[in-house]
Amino acid sequence: MNTKPTNKPLANCNRQEDLVTFLYDEMSAAARREFETHLQECAACAAELQAFGRVREELGTWQVGLLPRTEVVIQRRKLDVLRELISLFPVWMRGAALIGAAAALVLVALSVLTLVKSNSQTPSTVAQTAAQPQATFTRAEVESLVKSEVAKAQSQMQQEFRAQLASFETQLNNDYQTRLQAVTSRVRSLETGKSRLIARDNRDESQIREWLADYRDTFGNAGNER
């Protein structure tokens, strides 16, 4: 029972904080002089200071050996890496879907424009030839075309990403000691790729809008009228 540590200070002068400040030499010169005087008058503080000094000596016997080699390099567990990659997925897929849609729209817009051009003698006659029946598309037709193209492009993108993921996984399996460096640069390149694709997508979108506007100008009424 008497070996149980007590949290009560041994001295009732209430200078515990000063005592540790003194012990670890963080006192100003003036405060130190003042506390040294106190130590001469307070046996409890003096005894405790000595005892703490011995505790510090003991603490000093526990030294850290050599630093384990493995720490120089940060390694990530494979699972963490994959999890992180997959966390990129939603953003990536959003990008892919947009790209798919954009690609499809470009395709449709292009085919419409080509049709128009092939039916006209010169670009300046587009407005005239627009009225020709074989060049008209209904809105529903365009939409279903777009939808199927989007779906096609999307599944292609998904496959590409899955293949990328799979090859990355294989690479990880082959190289168990994958270093953080490699992983981060890989993630970065994926991210760069993603932002590049999204940038391209944004660019494509504005072009598509132009084309669609053209298309509407040219076929808008005919398309609605059938």
Place this chain on the structure above:
Amino acid sequence: MELSDDQIIERTLAGETDTFSLLVRRWERPIYGLSLRMLGREEDARDVCQETFIAAFRNLRKFRGDAKFSSWLYRIALNACHSRLRKHGGVSEQSLDQEDDDGRKFELADASAEAASEQMQRDQRASMVRKALQALPPEMRQVIVMKEYEEMTFAEISDVLQIPVSTVKSRLYTGLQQMRARLESLRGAL
């Protein structure tokens, strides 16, 4: 010219992720030491050390430049230590004994008899310290570890733990008192 922690962080965030290894090299020893003294076992300390740098790397964007990087890093490491202690309920004395034995066998391999007995005495004292420290409540242990082994100032410890300097001092005082009592009772049991 040596890069400051903040400069390294800036570069890492700008995409030069390799630069981060400079921070690892600079801080791995203190972080490993802190974790070892908090957890008592080398294996755990190694794990926490790795976890700390990985977490720091991943959360680097959340690091606020107005704080000291080392304080932030110490905080991450201490959190990792605490969650490990919560999960495993600390290390048993038995496993500490086992680790002592393993360590001694290894170190004695190529030592003269005299040096060996000296080493053994030192090991015994260190092992007692380790046990006494592990028996302390973690809040007190961490203050002793940072002050005694990491040689941090009271202000730095207060910054890491985000508690007033006076609380740091009173925890250190109580911690040393308890260490004293435990060391005395451990020595008595020998």
